[in-house]
Amino acid sequence: MSRGLLLDGSRILTGAFLLLAAAMLPAQERPLFPGQNQTQAGGAAGANNDALSLLLDQNNQMRAELQALRALVEEQGFELRRLQRDSLNRYTDMDERLQALENGAAPVTAVPDANSPAQTTPSETTPPSLAESPPAASPDPANAESASPAAADPVPRRGRISTLPPVVLSEQQLYQMAYESAINENFERSIAEFDQYLSVYPEGRFVANAHYWKGQSYLYLGRFDEARDSYEIILNEYGDSPKLPDAMYGLGQAFQRLGDTSRARNLFNDIKRSYPNTGVANLADSNLQSLD
Structure with a gap:
């Protein structure tokens, strides 16, 4: 809706400029309507001046309205990005909880030997070395204690290998996760996540943005050579x-x-010449003053 209003405003401004250009023509160059002489045309010049003033006022009013609409569009875009970040945070939080539940339930999935005389409970898992022993033999408590750490060792190791979340996110979600790390000043993690994004989506929509935020992260970390390369x-x-x-x-x-x-x-x-009257041009100008 806001974009439609911006387009309508642009059309109105275009029409106003055309009328303004026509009104600024000298009286000799203006076309005469049928039945109108030069004297009548000259008398209409005063009315055209009033119309010109009115057009200028309307033009200024339209400029102010367009600026207000642009600000509204930017505000709505920011709100949309915030909602996307909140949605991604909820998604990643649920994914982490599911992974934690899965890792915590792994020891319970051990199936006891069918020939074993004792039935195990969820809190007691039979080590493989004991499950393979003959039913009549009583397990040595010392051997059981030495075997238990070895049997339980694969579960903690599986939980320790996760450094980055598995690649189950869409392109936008994976990029947004890395971007969140950057704006939250977790720069080391953001670099790793942007590298992961670039490896999974080397031709993605946000590749240039990923390189930019990698450069920003390197810059804040004081790794200026790597920032320059990005x-x-x-x-x-x-x-x-x-x-x-x-x-x-x-x-x-x-x-x-x-x-x-x-x-x-x-x-x-170069920034001041190529992008005048922009925020980045103002920043470039401030840095130029600091260099002088």
């Missing part, structure tokens, strides 16, 4: 990405931290 991937391979100006700014910061102020200054100047 930003340069965007400049060299994803020149049409919306993240290009941000990547240029991040690369300039990396060069600045590495002591290459000449290349940093060139990048900041």
Whole structure:
């Protein structure tokens, strides 16, 4: 709905500019209507000036309304991303609980030997070395104690090998999880998760964004060489990405931290020339002042 209003506003502004251009033509160049002489046309010039003022007022009003609509669209986009993050958090929390339940129930799945005279309970699992012994033989308590750790050892090991969640998420969910780690300042984990995303979806929709946030994470960790490499991937391979100006700014910061102020200054100047009157251009200008 908001986008439709923006389109309607753009059409109205276009029509207003056309009328404005027609009103600014000299009286000699304006076409005469049938039955109208030059004197009548000149007398209508005063009315056209009033109409011109009205059009200018309407133009300014439409500009203000368009700015308000853009702000509304950005606010709705932010709210949508927040809802997506909340949904992903609930999903990952449920997935972790299911994994914990599965790992906790693993020892109960052991099936006792059918020939064993004693029936085991859920809290008592027969070790394999005891289950294979003859029924008439009484197990030695010392041997049972030494065998128990070996029998129970595979379960804790299976629980310890998980470093990153298994790849069961969609592309957007996997990217969002890594992005959440970055904005929550868990930079080491975010780098690992973005690497996982890039390995699973090397041609995905968010590849350029993943490289950018990897660069940001490296930058905050003080690993400026790796940050530079991540930003340069965007400049060299994803020149049409919306993240290009941000990547240029991040690369300039990396060069600045590495002591290459000449290349940093060139990048900041390129941002000001290519993306004037933007937030990233203002940031580049501030960094240029700090370099002087």
